[in-house]
Amino acid sequence: MAEIRVEHLRKAFGDFVAVQDSSFVVRDGEFFVMLGPSGCGKTTTLRMIAGLELPTGGKILLGGEDVTMRRARERDIAFVFQLFALYPHMNVRRNIGFPLLAQGMPGIEIRQRVEETAKLLRIDHLLNKSVSGLAGGDRQRVALGRAIVRRPKCFLMDEPLGTLDTEFRDLMVHELRELHNRIHATTVYVTHDQMEAMSMADKIAVMNHGVIEQFG
Structure with a gap:
């Protein structure tokens, strides 16, 4: 930091x-x-x-x-907006891991980082759920997860x-x-x-x- x-x-x-x-x-x-x-x-x-x-x-x-x-x-840096800007066609796991995928990180490392981040935010039980069905608070946690996972x-x-x-x-x-x-x-x-x-x-x-x- x-x-x-x-x-x-x-x-x-x-x-x-x-x-x-x-x-x-x-x-x-x-x-x-x-x-x-x-x-x-x-x-x-x-x-x-x-x-x-x-x-x-x-x-x-x-x-x-x-x-x-x-x-x-x-x-x-990582930016978190008021509007969550999540990808509706992806589940929670893929939404959080997307920045790492874009950086070309290996799949095993992405999986590990995503699971660590989800645990930290207490949404590890939601990893395979669709983001479109989540409540507002959980959607915001996913948006935070996507920022945190990069460790900026x-x-x-x-x-x-x-x-x-x-x-x-x-x-x-x-x-x-x-x-x-x-x-x-x-x-x-x-x-x-x-x-x-x-x-x-x-x-x-x-x-x-x-x-x-x-x-x-």
């Missing part, structure tokens, strides 16, 4: 400045939450760390390496519990923090929900109008 360092980050879309002069450090193994209302720049910041958007100015360092202008595929340097999560009902959300907040404690992954998590942020974060950055107003 690795430290993420953001220095004077800026992103403009024409005349609109979505993120202005943002600087912060996410320590190795830290659970870092970006909190703020819709349109405040938190998702844009996350997308720049991921390499899905390139910044207008500033720097992003991952494990001490300057990755500012590198595309997503050139950064060792860091995890970036954009409101991953946003589509779940309240009961599932409360359960997943607890489980995500428990999972973090077990794997000690550097995590940047975006949410507009204060309770989610306070329940999970080691550190919180409060964003508004493209600016980090509080950090600690």
Whole structure:
């Protein structure tokens, strides 16, 4: 895992400045939450760390390496979206193992990694089930499994519990923090929900109008 360092980050879309002069450090193994209302720049910041958007100015360092202008595929990160983006024609096992298959990993190793990951997420009993028949919480665990199985340097999560009902959300907040404690992954998590942020974060950055107003 690795430290993420953001220095004077800026992103403009024409005349609109979505993120202005943002600087912060996410320590190795830290659970870092970006909190703020819709349109405040938190998702844009996350997308720049991921390499899905390139910044207008500033720097992003991952494990001490300057990755500012590198595309997503050139950064060792895993992204978990609000919408699960699972492959409906594949079962749980194949969904989780897909990134490893794409990397050309041998079948025996894929099987071992998938089973370890499923056990960690307590979905090993669902491996041969179709994802289309799963409940929301289980679908989100599969999406997390697909990110974890690669063992990337860091995890970036954009409101991953946003589509779940309240009961599932409360359960997943607890489980995500428990999972973090077990794997000690550097995590940047975006949410507009204060309770989610306070329940999970080691550190919180409060964003508004493209600016980090509080950090600690």
